[in-house]
Amino acid sequence: MEKQAIIKVEDVSMKFNLSSEKFDSFKEYVIKRLKKQVKFDEFWALKNVSFEVYKGESLGLIGLNGSGKSTMLKTIAGVLKPTTGKVEVCGTVAPLIELGAGFDMDLTARENIFLNGALLGYGREEMEKHYDNIVEFSELQNFMDVPVKNFSSGMVSRLAFAIATIGTPDILIVDEVLSVGDFRFQQKCEERIRKMMEHGTTILFVSHSIAQVESLCEKIVWLEHGHVKRFGDADEICKEYSQS
Ligand SMILES: Nc1ncnc2c1ncn2[C@@H]1O[C@H](COP(=O)(O)OP(=O)(O)OP(=O)(O)O)[C@@H](O)[C@H]1O
Ligand SMILES: [Mg+2]
Numbered sequence: 260m261e262k263q264a265i266i267k268v269e270d271v272s273m274k275f276n277l278s279s280e281k282f283d284s285f286k287e288y289v290i291k292r293l294k295k296q297v298k299f300d301e302f303w304a305l306k307n308v309s310f311e312v313y314k315g316e317s318l319g320l321i322g323l324n325g326s327g328k329s330t331m332l333k334t335i336a337g338v339l340k341p342t343t344g345k346v347e348v349c350g351t352v353a354p355l356i357e358l359g360a361g362f363d364m365d366l367t368a369r370e371n372i373f374l375n376g377a378l379l380g381y382g383r384e385e386m387e388k389h390y391d392n393i394v395e396f397s398e399l400q401n402f403m404d405v406p407v408k409n410f411s412s413g414m415v416s417r418l419a420f421a422i423a424t425i426g427t428p429d430i431l432i433v434d435e436v437l438s439v440g441d442f443r444f445q446q447k448c449e450e451r452i453r454k455m456m457e458h459g460t461t462i463l464f465v466s467h468s469i470a471q472v473e474s475l476c477e478k479i480v481w482l483e484h485g486h487v488k489r490f491g492d493a494d495e496i497c498k499e500y501s502q503s
Contacts, residue, residue: 264349265429265461266312266335271344273305273330273485304330305341306485312478314429317462319476319493321469321500326482328465332356332434335463350429350461353379355436358415364408368399368418371407375422389425396447397421412439424451427458434465449475473497 276299282288291297305327312318320328333339334346336354361375372393376386394400397417407415416439424431431452437445452475456462466472472479472493479496481489489496 262313264311265314267347268308268310269345271305271308271334271341271346272303273334273339274342275302275304277302304485308487310480310487310490312461314461315459316478317456317464317476318478318480319472320463320465320480320482321472322482327485328482329356329434331482332432332463332465336432348430352430352432353423353428354432355419355423356432356434358412358419358436358439362407362415365406367404367406369403371418372422393421393425413441416440417444420448424455427455427460430461430463431455432463438466438468469497469501
C-alpha cells in the first residue's frame with residue numbers, strides 16, 4: 260500500500276516583526292507609528308522548512324530554545340499562517356500547544372471542559388459522555404468547581420491533556436505539555452499517546468527530554484535557527500543531537 264502524506268510542509272518561512280524600540284506611552288507609539296518612525300527588525304523564525312508526515316507516523320521536533328518548534332506546530336495547527344510557503348493538513352487536529360490556551364482562567368474546570376470541547380468541535384451532549392473520563396484521567400475530581408486560575412501548571416496540563424485526547428483525532432500535537440506533569444502522570448500520558456497511535460493517530464511531539472522523544476517518535480525534524488538541520492530516523496538523529 261502506498262504511504263499517504265497526512266501533513267505536507269512545503270518551503271515554509273515565517274517572519275516576525277520585532278520592534279526594538281521602547282515607548283513611554285501608547286500615544287507616543289501611535290504617533291511614531293503614523294509618522295512611520297517605528298523601526299521593525301525582521302526576524303525569520305522559520306526559513307524554508309519542508310517535510311512530510313505520513314499517516315500513523317510519530318514525528319518529534321527537536322532543537323534549542325527559540326529554534327522554531329512551537330512556531331512550526333502553530334502553522335500546522337492553523338493558528339499561524341506562514342509568511343511564505345504552504346502547509347497541507349488532511350484530517351482533524353487536536354492541538355496541545357500553549358498550556359491552557361483554550362482555557363478561560365476565570366471559569367471553573369467543569370466549565371472549561373465544555374468550553375474546550377466546543378473549541379475542539381464537540382457538542383454539549385457529546386462532552387457529557389466524555390466528562391467522567393476527563394475527570395478520572397486528570398485525577399482532579401475534587402477541583403471541578405475551582406476556577407482554573409487557582410490551578411498549578413501541572414493541574415492545567417492534566418486537564419488540557421485529558422480533554423484533547425478524548426476522541427481519536429487524526430493528528431495529535433503535544434508541545435512540551437507533559438514536562439510540567441509529574442513523573443507518574445507523564446507515564447500515563449505516554450500510555451494514552453501510544454494507544455492513540457495504535458488507532459492510527461499521527462503524533463507531533465516536542466519535548467526537551469530527548470529520552471522521551473526517542474521512545475515515542477519514529478521520525479525527527481531537528482530545527483536550528485528556523486532551518487531544518489536534519490530530518491530522518493529518530494535513533495540516528497537523537498544520538499547526533501545529544502552529542503552536539
Ligand atoms: N508572536 C511572535 N512575535 C515575535 N516573535 C516570535 C513570536 N513567536 C515566536 N517568536 C520568535 O520566534 C522564535 C522561535 O520561537 P518558538 O517559540 O517557535 O521556539 P521554540 O523552538 O518552540 O523554543 P522553546 O524550546 O523555548 O519552546 C523565537 O526567537 C521567538 O522569540
Ligand atoms: Mg516552544
